[in-house]
Amino acid sequence: MLNIDAGSRLANLWDKDRAAGMSEPELLLYRSNILGSDKRVTNYGGGNTSAKVMEKDPLTGQMVEVLWVKGSGGDVGTIKMDGFSTLYMDKLNALKGIYRGVEFEDEMVGYLPHCTFNLNPRAASIDTPLHAYVPKKHVDHMHPDAIIAIAASDNSRDLTKQIFGDAIGWLPWKRPGYELGLWLEDFCLKNPDAKGVVLESHGLFTWADTAEQCYDTTIEIINRAIAWFETETAGKTVFGGEKHRPLGPAERRKVAAALMPAIRGMISKQVHMVGHFDDSDAVLQFVCAKDMEALAALGTSCPDHFLRTKIRPLVVDFNPASPDLAATLDSLVGSVAQYREDYTAYYERCRHADSPAIRDPNAVVYLVPGVGMLTFAKDKATARISGEFYTNAINVMRGASTVSTYCGLPEQEAFDIEYWLLEEAKLQRMPKPKSLAGRVAIVTGGAGGIGSATAERLLGEGACVVLADIDAEALDKTMSNFAGRYSKDVVRTVSMNVTDENAVDEAYADMAVEFGGVDIVVSNAGIASSAPVEDTTLELWNRNMSILSTGYFLVSRAAFRMLKAQDLGGSIVFIASKNGLAASPGASAYCTAKASEIHLARCLALEGAPHGIRVNVVNPDAVLRGSKIWSGEWLDQRASTYKTDKDGLEEMYRQRSLLKRSVLPEDIAEATYFFACEASSKSTGNIINVDAGNVQAFTR
Known part of the structure; x- marks a missing residue:
């Protein structure tokens, strides 16, 4: 939050011992990383840093001045x-000599590759001139909430002067680009x-x-703004x-669990979205406030905030004093449709002859009074980051509206950034989404061999997995493995006993x-069990x-409820067994339960198809x-049934198959992926039988 207590001051993280002996590029990297480690300094992907460094030209061998600056799309x-x-x-x-004026400034981005030093493939960002033309060796451009709260106030120039005196100047709104770079140069030369x-x-x-002085200045200025707000807003x-x-907390999650699948279904008809x-505390204070709707309607101010959160959020019709979820869900149909209409009208009002086609007209941010904020995007990381950006916007609105009047970005300026041709070009360069991008999967028995292999296959194709x-x-180990390789954003765990209907329902609510x-x-x-029928206890039979x-019934029932609420279709895959089709000696309980499982799938296929x-x-x-089912008694029992030992059991199964091949968890995962995609x-x-060939299990 922006200004809660004296402990909100930023710590100076510069470590002189660590920085000693670093080259100028290394100091730039160090400075960048510690600045970006605190979201109060800048949000994810926001801001940039630079250093002007003397380097040996690889062609001439002469020392030349080189601008090192954060590349396009970096964090x-x-x-x-x-x-x-x-x-x-x-x-x-030299680019200044060919600049044709502000109406042609976008064309200057096309010249930046001609300025590349040492064939560096990292694309330069549109902010490059802003750093190049400041006549100082080191430059930081950050998006601190405390500073943007000043910048977004209607008297921001006066506030800047009041807080910083002549140490920090002020420039009026100008879209990032070549012209703003020249403005900064002019300001520096005059001041x-x-x-x-x-x-x-x-x-x-x-x-x-120097790099250290630049870092110190950035932290000092932000802390001065924080301190000023603490005094002024007390x-x-x-x-x-x-x-x-x-x-x-529990009620908030219950409401979110009900709303999110419904909203997700309404906004995912063209492209599947993932929610967050x-x-x-910052979000709750805002969504419970009297001025929330009026401020939300003004939109965000900082371009980075706006690009992530759209023109404005959608405020959900919900009264926490007398909750009526059914009524709220009914109202969402009209609210979501109205937002789309309003967004389309905004596009038509502001479009230019060469504007890109209208993009997804659905809201990104949904504010629920008394509950919190829901955000949706094409992947989990973007949904989360969009929420972080709107939290930054909330902090800005808090500061600006408390000491002054908050000003959002003017509509036409907002549109010109959102539909900027340079921004569109960046979007067009994005890699093609993976086959399961935007999909959410749950895998029961997810910590076992087949379960974890299946989860990995789905994660590899872009799905989020529970x-x-x-x-x-085993869950903790599997989670740690996947989080390290695919990111914490895309994998979650739930402790779930599939025979406990409350546990199953709670797991689905958590997933929502x-x-x-x-x-x-x-x-x-x-599980797996093996015993002659006369030795099969009722407890063993019932457990299977x-x-x-x-x-499988309980997991499917909960799935049908959520899939129908979304109205997006879906795929349910049962991992059954050859034993569900072909009898096996000494395993009547297991084989019968697996046969029940297969027939349940047939019944559900009939119900689900419409x-x-x-x-x-x-x-x-x-x-x-x-x-895991091949450990302990089951392994011993099957080895005994087939008159072999543990080491010989796999070979026996291999030789029993028509193809004489072992079946691995990854093989089951591949078949499951086919049904999921x-x-x-x-x-x-x-x-699909994945058994290396067993004539008894042929389905026809």
């Missing part, structure tokens, strides 16, 4: 050396003692002769005061809150039926490697 907090563009300063200065400048509705530029009413009391829920299992230790809904359900939880039949819900079955056989969009009620 200062996580940037590495290869994330910086490098450009000849003499060529950047040689200034340490930086506040850009109206945008952010902060600071500069110095005891004042924020956002017009409280209109609603927030619901308790935020009920942090791992459900009753083995907490974490990702917005579900598209792919892989029922894989299982409870997990392998009732458990709603686009496909239900299919993968039948493995003898998947020994990595499978669009390649099988016309298949339901089907069975």
Whole structure:
């Protein structure tokens, strides 16, 4: 939050011992990373840093001045050396001679590649001239909430003067680009003692002769703004005061779990979206405030905020004092449709002859009084980051509206940034989405061999995955593995006993809150047992039926409820067994339960088809490697049944198959992926045997 207590001051993280001996590019990287480590300094992907460095020209061998600057699309907090563009300063200065004026400034971006130093492939950003033309060696451009709150006030110039005196100047709103670079140069030449400048509705530029001095200045200026706000806002009413009391944490999640699949279904007809829920203190204060709707309607101010959060949020019709979820869900249909109409009208009002075609007209941010904020995007990371950006916007609105009057970005300026041809070109360069991008999957038995292999296959194709299992230790290990390789954003775990209907329902509610809904359900939880029928106890019989039949029913029932609420179709895949089709000696309970599972899938395929819900079955056989059911008694029992030992069992299964090949968890995962993806969009009620060939299990 912007200005809660004295502890909100930024710490100076510069470590002289660590920085000692670093080269100028290394110091730039170090400075960038520690600046980007605190979201109060700049948001993800926002801001940029630069250094002008003397380097040996690879062609002439002469020392030349080179601009190192954050490349296009990078993030200062996580940037590495290869994330910086490098450009000849003499060529950047030469561009001034061919500049044809502000109406042609976009064409200057096309000249930046001609200034590249040492064939660096990192594309230069549109902010490059802003750094090049500041006549200082080191430049920081950050988006601190405390500074943007000043920049977004209607008297931002006076506030800047009041807080910083002559140390920090002020420039009126100007879209980032070549012209703004010339404005900064002109300001610096006319104000040689200034340490930086506040850009109206945008952010902060600071500069110095050394990397450390530049960092120190940036932190000092932001802290001075924070301190000023703490003094000026002490005891004042924020956002017009409280209109609603927030619901308790459990109730907030319950409401979010109900709303998110419905919203996701309404906005994912063309492209599947993933959701994110935020009920942090800053968000709750805003969504419960009297002035929330009026401020939200003004939109955001900083261009980075706006690009991530759209023209404005959608305020959901919900009264936390007398919650009526059914009424709220009904109202969403009209609210979402109205937002689309309003967005289309905004596009038509502001479009130019050469504007790109209208993009997705749905809201990104949904504000729910008393509950929190929902954000949706094409992937989880973007949905989360969009929420972070709107939280930054909330902080800005809090500061500006408390000490002055908050000003959003003018509509035409907002449109010109959102539909900027240079921004469109950047979007067109984005890689093609993976086959399961925007999809959400749950895998039961997700910590086992087949479950984890399936989860990995889905993650590799861009899906978000919830791992459900009753083995907490195995879940933690699997989560740690996947989070490290695919990011924490895209994987979650739930401890779930598939035979407990409350646990199943709670797992789906958690999935709705974490990702917005579900598209792919892989029922894989299982056990295995082996005993002659006369030795099969009722407890053993019931345990097989409870997990392998009732458990699959409960998971599917919850899936149908959520899939129907979304109205996007979906895919349910049962991991059954060859034993569901072919009898096996000494395993009557297991085989019967698996047969029940397969027939349940057939029934569900009939019920799901009118709603686009496909239900299919993968039948493995003898998947020994990595499978938890092949440990302990089951392995001993099957070895005994077939008169072999543990080491010989896999070979026996291999030789028993028609193809004489072992079946691995990855093979089951591949078949499951086929049923989950669009390649099988016309298949339901089907069975794929992945058993290396077993004539007894032929389906026809």
